[in-house]
Amino acid sequence: MELLKARIMQDGKCYPGGILKVDSFINHQMDSDLMMEIAKEFIRLFKDKPINKVVTIEASGIAPAIFVGYLMHLPVVFVKKKQPKTMDKMLATTVHSFTKDRDYSVCISADYLTKDDHVLFIDDFLAYGNAAKGVIDLCQQAGATIEGMGFIIEKAFQHGGDFLRSQGISYQALATVESLDNCEIKLRD
């Protein structure tokens, strides 16, 4: 997606340890017009899939996911990082955050992820694929079908994409970072 790639080159910032900071337009301050364009691109890529639910994980996935849901007129569910007091029937799994170097438990209500669901998972980053692995586990527990996964930015050198391909999961990334070596952003053409 050329608009996104140009924006990453213009406003993205590189930090040691393979960190790409895009918090001026994607995951802290959000460019709402760009988010809508991102959602339109996801829909172009996944329009032939029999999707009936959009799933994301809090917090940075919510903005692109709700636009995708709006354009497809589908419900959007976000996986929660804290278990609410009032969630009765819950599916839970553990996700490892490499950036924050800790494991955390995530959950989704069994009322909103079921065997009847054909899921499009949307998130901001595909890095090591840990959030995606968590969602795969939740969908397996629910008996739901994953129709596809869409990420705004993939960091190819952290190999989450390799894992998804090995699982036969159809995924798309709108921009792919090949390398952040020497704090230089190299995007795939």
Added chain:
Amino acid sequence: MELLKARIMQDGKCYPGGILKVDSFINHQMDSDLMMEIAKEFIRLFKDKPINKVVTIEASGIAPAIFVGYLMHLPVVFVKKKQPKTMDKMLATTVHSFTKDRDYSVCISADYLTKDDHVLFIDDFLAYGNAAKGVIDLCQQAGATIEGMGFIIEKAFQHGGDFLRSQGISYQALATVESLDNCEIKLRD
């Protein structure tokens, strides 16, 4: 907002302790079409204010806020509950969660909340007003002006609205719950 009130009466659930559960359409599974209508209503209510930034707090405020930002073509910033490693200049404050009975620290980058900002704060619930108090503190630290606050649902019996009025803050709620006594939802006409 009649569409919202009807939906709360239809799908909202009451729990002991003044808890209104709306997780089938607002804050876990989200009705994306309803969220867009909610955003349109916020814009109708705040259209005369000189707003240049939408601020919310993760996670449940993000969906309505990004639609408001999109319709107004404004950036949206969400206050974070965890401090990212890469946030250099940060404003922080403490918010008390009554539902979860604990204090937590929230933060926003000083790059995205400044003295030039005229803020519309959007969130899902106004209960005791603790998240709103946190945002007021962050805006004071930044020297930003709060032009208004919009909440999807106000729980009037928890008095956050009384606090905001005492501070001279202009706020709007799209549905106001008068009481949840005996687990019966009573909305203001």
